[in-house]
Amino acid sequence: MSLAERDRAAAPAASGRRPLPRSLWIGLALSAVFVVAAALSFLWTPYPVDGMNIPARLQPPSWAHPLGTDHFGRDILSMIMVGARTSIAVALLAVGIGMALGVPLGLAAAARRGGLLDEVIMRANDLIFAFPALVIAILITAVFGASAVNAIVAIGIFNIPVFARLTRGAALSLWEREFILAARVAGKSAARISAEHILPNVANLLIVQGTIQFSLGILAEAGLSYVGLGAQPPTPSWGRMLAEAQTMVSLAPHVALIPGLAIVFTVLGLNLMGDGLRDLLDPKVRKART
Amino acid sequence: MLRYTLKRLISLGVSLAVASLVIFLVVEVAPGDPAAFMLGINAEPEAVAALRAELGLDVPKWQRYLDWVGGMATGDFGTSYTYRTTVAEMIAERLQVSLPLALCALALSTALAFPAGIYAAARRGRAGDLAVMGATQLGIAVPNFWFAMMLVLLFSITLGWFGAGGFPGWEAGLWPGLKALTLPAVALALPQAAILARVMRSSLIEIMGEDFMRTARAKGLTRRQALWRHGVRNALIPVLTIIGLQFAFLLAGAIIIEQVFYLPGLGRLIFQSISARDLIVVESVVMLLVFAVIVVNFLVDLAYAAVDPRLRRRT
Numbered sequence: 001m002s003l004a005e006r007d008r009a010a011a012p013a014a015s016g017r018r019p020l021p022r023s024l025w026i027g028l029a030l031s032a033v034f035v036v037a038a039a040l041s042f043l044w045t046p047y048p049v050d051g052m053n054i055p056a057r058l059q060p061p062s063w064a065h066p067l068g069t070d071h072f073g074r075d076i077l078s079m080i081m082v083g084a085r086t087s088i089a090v091a092l093l094a095v096g097i098g099m100a101l102g103v104p105l106g107l108a109a110a111a112r113r114g115g116l117l118d119e120v121i122m123r124a125n126d127l128i129f130a131f132p133a134l135v136i137a138i139l140i141t142a143v144f145g146a147s148a149v150n151a152i153v154a155i156g157i158f159n160i161p162v163f164a165r166l167t168r169g170a171a172l173s174l175w176e177r178e179f180i181l182a183a184r185v186a187g188k189s190a191a192r193i194s195a196e197h198i199l200p201n202v203a204n205l206l207i208v209q210g211t212i213q214f215s216l217g218i219l220a221e222a223g224l225s226y227v228g229l230g231a232q233p234p235t236p237s238w239g240r241m242l243a244e245a246q247t248m249v250s251l252a253p254h255v256a257l258i259p260g261l262a263i264v265f266t267v268l269g270l271n272l273m274g275d276g277l278r279d280l281l282d283p284k285v286r287k288a289r290t
Numbered sequence: 291m292l293r294y295t296l297k298r299l300i301s302l303g304v305s306l307a308v309a310s311l312v313i314f315l316v317v318e319v320a321p322g323d324p325a326a327f328m329l330g331i332n333a334e335p336e337a338v339a340a341l342r343a344e345l346g347l348d349v350p351k352w353q354r355y356l357d358w359v360g361g362m363a364t365g366d367f368g369t370s371y372t373y374r375t376t377v378a379e380m381i382a383e384r385l386q387v388s389l390p391l392a393l394c395a396l397a398l399s400t401a402l403a404f405p406a407g408i409y410a411a412a413r414r415g416r417a418g419d420l421a422v423m424g425a426t427q428l429g430i431a432v433p434n435f436w437f438a439m440m441l442v443l444l445f446s447i448t449l450g451w452f453g454a455g456g457f458p459g460w461e462a463g464l465w466p467g468l469k470a471l472t473l474p475a476v477a478l479a480l481p482q483a484a485i486l487a488r489v490m491r492s493s494l495i496e497i498m499g500e501d502f503m504r505t506a507r508a509k510g511l512t513r514r515q516a517l518w519r520h521g522v523r524n525a526l527i528p529v530l531t532i533i534g535l536q537f538a539f540l541l542a543g544a545i546i547i548e549q550v551f552y553l554p555g556l557g558r559l560i561f562q563s564i565s566a567r568d569l570i571v572v573e574s575v576v577m578l579l580v581f582a583v584i585v586v587n588f589l590v591d592l593a594y595a596a597v598d599p600r601l602r603r604r605t
Contacts, residue, residue, distance in 0.1 A: 123301075123304075126301075126305070127305055127308055127309065130305055130309070130580070130583055130584045130587060131309065131580055131583070132538055132539065132541070132542035132579055132580065132583050133542075134542045134543065134545065134546070135542045135545070135576055135579045135580065136576070136580075138545065138560060138564075138576075139313065139316060139317070139572065139576050140316065142560075142564040142572055143316055143317060143319070143569075215431070219433050222433050222436075223433060223435060223546050226433075226435050226546065226549070227545075227546055227549055227561065242435070242436055242439065245439075246439060246550070249439060249442065249443050249447065250443075250447045253443055256436075256439050256440075256443065257440070259436075260432075260433065260436035260437075260439070260440070263431075263433050263436065264428070264431045264432050264433075264436075265431075267430075267431035267433075268427065268428065268431040271427060271430060271431060272427070
């Protein structure tokens with residue numbers, strides 16, 4: 001087999017359009033609901049989220065309030081919409097931190113594979129991995145104060161090794177390939193090869209992992225907000241809605257039920273989307289399934 | 291094996307040293323002086339200085355770090371700023387709740403995940419597999435504290451089978467204690483079981499494609515016999531790693547679950563200490579949890595290498 005043939009065989013078959021995986025569609029649809037709700041909340045919510053209306057508190061779902069009202073008489077649908085904004089923003093920024101720092105580190109480690117830099121980066125990664133993420137997030141927010149920004153940083157730090165490892169692992173095998181050799185022969189520097197040839201080839205993996213980390217970020221944000229270490233009042237957040245609902249579970253179960261379902265559907269949607277993207281983008285999985 | 295163990299031991303030591311340094315430094319930069327905080331804003335400067343000396347806050351930072359680490363190595367975690375009792379005592383008391391909770395959850399998650407994963411792998415692509423995979427997909431998406439609230443709603447409030455929270459203490463007997471930990475353990479275990487079942491399934495599916503599985507069938511074993519004697523056994527290796535990691539996760543995850551059920555465990559201790567700015571307690575509890583995670587991972591690595599000689603050569 002010639003070199004060109006081998007590279008062609010390893011590359012995903014570009015032609016021959018296949019139907020998109022069903023999980024991708026379901027995932028996209030579910031996630032889109034919350035992204036649209038969050039975007040819409042900037043322009044319009046059914047009711048103002050800071051408007052208290054004590055006489056109308058703890059109402060079950062009705063035509064006026066499709067998801068009912070909470071203990072201050074606030075419209076839960078409006079709170080969920082604005083809360084989606086918080087969840088998405090925190091998780092997205094946390095993934096951004098992880099990618100912005102993790103990907104270059106992984107690329108650098110792969111470019112200097114076996115060297116001191118590689119060793120230092122990978123050991124530092126192992127160390128971060130060894131920390132129970134939640135405990136450190138609690139420590140950070142405890143020391144620097146509870147806020148959405150600190151929650152982002154705390155969640156983001158633990159995304160760094162995830163992306164660094166993934167990038168390094170994928171880049172290592174790419175460095176052995178002929179087209180990289182060709183680029184080296186052409187006199188390109190390791191940094192340029194990493195940026196121009198390695199990065200585009202690991203992008204698919206990064207997108208899939210990014211989706212999964214995004215969903216984990218939403219879960220983490222909810223957990224931190226629940227214990228009071230995430231977004232602070234008056235910013236609505238799903239985790240805090242649950243914390244506030246806890247004492248009212250017996251009076252009005254919907255107050256606790258609805259924010260939880262919002263988290264479940266968002267995370268489920270993102271995970272399904274991640275699975276679907278992997279099926280679509282990773283030729284190895286695709287072959288195994290068919 | 292000895293060489294490998296030594297190498298891992300060195301990296302264990304380095305990890306612990308760096309971890310303790312990071313935790314110490316993070317807590318050090320915390321704004322606010324604990325002594326001033328404890329005495330309130332109207333305190334005399336002399337009183338604050340005296341309390342600082344009593345708490346050991348007046349010595350240089352590097353010395354405090356060494357004292358702290360040295361103390362922990364000998365089981366002396368220092369004295370709580372607010373409760374004025376030893377931190378070791380407080381932690382020991384809270385561990386009586388947190389440790390059994392994590393162990394129960396671990397046992398439960400393993401007991402659920404193994405059969406589910408094996409069942410799904412054996413029926414790969416069929417209805418049973420799809421049902422298990424769908425359920426695990428859902429399980430991964432559920433935040434455990436919300437699941438806990440729903441359990442309380444169903445089993446405590448609606449059905450009245452369990453109390454809604456609190457812990458009677460082990461003095462009340464084994465049964466009331468376990469009963470109080472049942473719902474928290476279920477809430478902690480189910481999302482973890484979903485992950486573990488997926489790992490078990492994919493590990494087993496990979497093993498079933500191996501040549502030795504075909505050989506096992508060729509020598510006359512039935513599908514079932516081959517699956518149990520050769521498949522499950524080999525598939526267990528990666529699964530054990532995940533279980534090791536999960537134990538750590540469960541200890542940490544218990545922090546939030548304890549909030550839902552008002553359990554007096556390590557998690558509540560951390561939050562109480564945070565709000566009282568009792569940083570020595572926060573520092574020590576966090577270090578203890580990190581220590582547990584790092585040591586468990588170390589033991590899993592060793593067990594892994596003992597089972598699979600190929601791994602000893604790799605690192």
